Amino acid sequence: MPEAHAPGTEYLRVTDLHAFYGEAHILHGMDFVVNRGECVSLLGRNGAGRTTTLRAILGLTGRRSGSIMLNGREAIGMASHRIARLGVGYCPEERGIYASLSAEENLLLPPVVASGGMSLEALYAMFPNLAERRASQGSRLSGGEQQMLAIARVLRTGARLLLLDEITEGLAPVIVEKLGEVIRRLREADYTIVLVEQNFRFAMPLADRHYVVERGRVAEVVGKGEVEGRMEMLHEYLGV
Amino acid sequence: MFELLGITPQGLVAQLLVGLINGSFYAMLSLGLAIIFGLLNIINFSHGAQYMLGAFAAWIGATQLGAWIGNPEFSIGYWPALVLSPLLIGASGIVIERTMLRRLYHLDPLYGLLLTFGLALVIEGMFRHWYGISGENYEVPESLTGAFRLEGIGLALPKYRLWVVAASLAVCFASWVFIERTKLGAYLRAGTENPALLQAFGVNVPLLITAAYGYGVALAAFAGVLAAPIFQVSPLMGSNLIIVVFAVVVIGGMGSIMGSIVTGIGLGLIEGLTKVFYAQASDVVVFVIMAIVLLLRPAGLFGRET
Ligand SMILES: Nc1ncnc2c1ncn2[C@@H]1O[C@H](COP(=O)(O)OP(=O)(O)O)[C@@H](O)[C@H]1O
Ligand SMILES: [Mg+2]
Numbered sequence: 001m002p003e004a005h006a007p008g009t010e011y012l013r014v015t016d017l018h019a020f021y022g023e024a025h026i027l028h029g030m031d032f033v034v035n036r037g038e039c040v041s042l043l044g045r046n047g048a049g050r051t052t053t054l055r056a057i058l059g060l061t062g063r064r065s066g067s068i069m070l071n072g073r074e075a076i077g078m079a080s081h082r083i084a085r086l087g088v089g090y091c092p093e094e095r096g097i098y099a100s101l102s103a104e105e106n107l108l109l110p111p112v113v114a115s116g117g118m119s120l121e122a123l124y125a126m127f128p129n130l131a132e133r134r135a136s137q138g139s140r141l142s143g144g145e146q147q148m149l150a151i152a153r154v155l156r157t158g159a160r161l162l163l164l165d166e167i168t169e170g171l172a173p174v175i176v177e178k179l180g181e182v183i184r185r186l187r188e189a190d191y192t193i194v195l196v197e198q199n200f201r202f203a204m205p206l207a208d209r210h211y212v213v214e215r216g217r218v219a220e221v222v223g224k225g226e227v228e229g230r231m232e233m234l235h236e237y238l239g240v
Numbered sequence: 241m242f243e244l245l246g247i248t249p250q251g252l253v254a255q256l257l258v259g260l261i262n263g264s265f266y267a268m269l270s271l272g273l274a275i276i277f278g279l280l281n282i283i284n285f286s287h288g289a290q291y292m293l294g295a296f297a298a299w300i301g302a303t304q305l306g307a308w309i310g311n312p313e314f315s316i317g318y319w320p321a322l323v324l325s326p327l328l329i330g331a332s333g334i335v336i337e338r339t340m341l342r343r344l345y346h347l348d349p350l351y352g353l354l355l356t357f358g359l360a361l362v363i364e365g366m367f368r369h370w371y372g373i374s375g376e377n378y379e380v381p382e383s384l385t386g387a388f389r390l391e392g393i394g395l396a397l398p399k400y401r402l403w404v405v406a407a408s409l410a411v412c413f414a415s416w417v418f419i420e421r422t423k424l425g426a427y428l429r430a431g432t433e434n435p436a437l438l439q440a441f442g443v444n445v446p447l448l449i450t451a452a453y454g455y456g457v458a459l460a461a462f463a464g465v466l467a468a469p470i471f472q473v474s475p476l477m478g479s480n481l482i483i484v485v486f487a488v489v490v491i492g493g494m495g496s497i498m499g500s501i502v503t504g505i506g507l508g509l510i511e512g513l514t515k516v517f518y519a520q521a522s523d524v525v526v527f528v529i530m531a532i533v534l535l536l537r538p539a540g541l542f543g544r545e546t
Binding site for chain 2: 058060080081083092098099101105107113
């Protein structure tokens, strides 16, 4: 139960996480911590291993080792569906909207994993576009609508930890702005968020801490207040 | 006009009914194959053997079981068999999925195909060894004997055959509604598209896969019981039928639920019509259609082009 944890308690701790796809060794000892109610970002160049980190947390890679403490439980040996039931919501990089399901069926698809999720009405109020498109096939939605749907879909389930992978990728500036607003509201509602981003300018004002990922491990940690002073280093790592 | 072609209306209606019955079996079997293919990604080559097992389970229950348990009076009638046989054979499918198929999911789907093909050979071989290939009779249940007579055109429609068409249409339609309209059906469709993500949402996908295989196999066994009073119950009844059913699946499009139902019925009817107009071609017409469809639309009539 999230209620049992005082603010500031750690919600996700990844320690020495290694992950493989077949024989390919992708993660080489990821370490990071997210406290309850925090938003942290994983920054890095394409291919650094950020998506793989989220997938490894959910048990979607091949072999993995190390430790993933989720809300006080060790998840490294669990099957994906059990990990999700610890209260993890996942928005994959490719958005993962099911083409053969309608928008509303997509929205209702993930099982409720804890009480306290948002109602359908609240979600439609948050994303009015989705309400209009509820009967459309998943394949007919625009990129922006798909992204809204992918986020809305995990807010219904009561998951308190959100793993969001490149949610701004390929979207128009107005939609990116709207997504920033959504993240801010989720933070106020005490969600715990891991934001994988290419778009540093999007992540900068939202995250409490930035982890710079390079070749499958954390190379640098930058607190919110330190960003200005370490801009040069960030530019170097991110190649922006 | 009919006379000109040497065709009587009675002959036409009779062949259409035969076509409709065959089409019902094609539909039920290819529906099961489509569900299984959707989630397991393998073509279940033991489907024909499992259809045969369904028929044999009913026949054994009716004629052999009493003697086996030392009470010759005891026998399981058609109606209980219609429920018990699919349950029993479906459960055996679940055991096969849990103990064998499950180990192959990380390999090329070809391995699943080979395993199920091997299982079909083993099952059919055992039954040939025990019961020979001559075939056994299974009585039409008493309540469905006789025929409706259409005096106007001097035609008799056997009640049992009408029941088979009605029952299989009902089962196919109910399966479709279940898959399209329920939460579990949505899981099934999502699991067909992207099972890893579905599991990452918290759905127990391995269990869903087991259930899908069990259901597909139970559907085959149900078709087997329906078939028992029409065809001879024989170890080879499945392998004769399943070849046409595979062609139906290819024509309809691998894994499409509605596609497999519509194509199954449609091809049964086309086969029936071919018997009326050009009987020599009736055995090959399905394969000719398959070749044409593969040339023009390789994903099948209802399949998604990728
Ligand atoms: N399914 C896969 N099989 C093999 N290698 C993969 C797979 N997915 C990603 N990789 C490799 O893992 C590395 C990290 O990729 P990824 O985690 O997607 O990086 P990021 O999200 O930071 O851009 C890359 O070198 C990529 O080529
Ligand atoms: Mg990525």
